[in-house]
Amino acid sequence: MKKYLYILTAVLIGFTSCKDDFQIAAPYKDIVVAYGMLNAADTAHYIRVQKAFLDNNKSAIDLALIADSSYFDSLSVSMHEYNDNNTLRRSVAMMKVNMAAEGYPKDAAGSQGFFQNPSYAYKLKIDSLNPYYKYRLIIKNNKSGATDSSEYIMVVNGARSKNAQNFYIDDFTKGNYAINFAKTQFQASYTLFGTTPRNAKMIEGILRFHIVEVDVSTGRRTRKSADFTFAKDVKNSSDQFSLKTVNTAFYGFLYDAFGPAPANTQRFLDSCDMFVYAGSNELYSYFSLAQVQNASLLGDQIKPTYSNMAGADAYGIVASRALATYKNVIIDDVTLDSIKLNPITKDMLFIGRTTD
The missing domain is CATH 2.60.40 (Immunoglobulin-like)
Incomplete structure (x- = not known):
């Protein structure tokens, strides 16, 4: 089921503040925010999984005021692959990595956005992503025992040969x-x-x-x-x-x-x-909603953002794209x-x- 949440882009990239004098306007909850892009042509895939404060009526920037609140202490993250009958074919464990060590350092000072330092993500190494199978991100909190997941993700076919199912130009x-x-x-x-x-x-x-x-x-x-x-x-x-x-x-x-x-x-x-x-249906839904918001009278205010995470306390978008060059x-x-x-x-x- 598609969900919509009140969240600003800053939360999706791990905003925190160093202020010490703060008040939490809503009871604290562990909120999972996950986002990433799968590309069948890549040899490795990175999914960022972070923690956020959320409230349906307030900016996430005002709520995310604890300096060390962006990452969970202990998670088990994996990608599940299913066939057309929704039968699990395999589960691939994902490793927490420092993106700088992976060759993706933070931007220079002054253009870093809200990304944390160090910048962590979960790395998926898999021999192939099949456009005829389904995938689901599984996130287990080893401390609380809570498990969240994405909805089924269909990977965009990046094959370039002349075929009705391929990305042919x-x-x-x-x-x-x-x-x-x-x-x-x-x-x-x-x-x-x-x-x-x-x-x-x-x-x-x-x-x-x-x-x-x-x-x-x-x-x-x-x-x-x-x-x-x-x-x-x-x-x-x-x-x-x-x-x-x-x-x-x-x-x-x-x-x-x-x-x-x-x-x-x-x-x-x-x-x-x-x-x-070529972007997946998740990207289409995300950008379609953003376009409607920007055209509305409330376009500059807090607004719902598309999410394809399935857990009650999980938000974000895990999508797929292919590239022809x-x-x-x-x-x-x-x-x-x-x-x-x-x-x-x-x-x-x-x-x-x-x-x-």
Whole structure:
């Protein structure tokens, strides 16, 4: 059963405070907050499991005032795999790890958000995640004996071959794939087609543009990149998706991302990388609810957030996604000429294409 809870994003990433003078507005309870993303292509998966204070009428930030309240002392965490008949096939124990030791250190000071230091998560090492099976996160508190779990999770199929259940994008099979944004009249557009993979519900396309800036006085070369989320689509498994954007949006993005060229600077266009994400139904439900909230009059207040945890005192989201990537997509010469001449981008001073 889907649940909704009153919780701010800060709780999902382990907010705490160092204040000593506080009052708890509600009786203390051990609340489990779990969140993570499964990707069948990954060799390891990390699920963050933390503790939170919750109240249906108050901000979680006001309640999470105990400095050492983010992690449970003793948990047994595992991932269960089930077949179509909901019969348990295997249970895989997950190990508590320091994310810095796993190669995922905290961000630099000033951009750390609310993550604790050290930053702990539970690591799942499993030979494969099968899109035809079901998975369930199991969390047992060894002190209290309480056990919580997620609902069944269906893993998005990331296989890329041409099959009705796979994440197939025909353009990604082409060599020297090029994009043309040159035409801007009559709602001219770019569209990418593909097959929605098994267990996916939402598709998102991102173009990562790379440019080189050259200081004509010193010859110094600086590489820069920016991501253009160009389209989203919602489809059922095996349906064809289409990611479409009008070409004029590309020029607006380019200008907003990089702005006019600084003095004594020339710019060169490099290739770009394309990423297409396929998200599970849990992600679709989460973002759909967030969209409704942001459009409402109460959008800036405490509001319900989607959760697929099944326990009475467990919240969070464990979802799945797959990723299809095409590196070194070419922006064709006609589009480059258009960038030089378009009123939106002509002050950006792109003079050619980088050769390095």
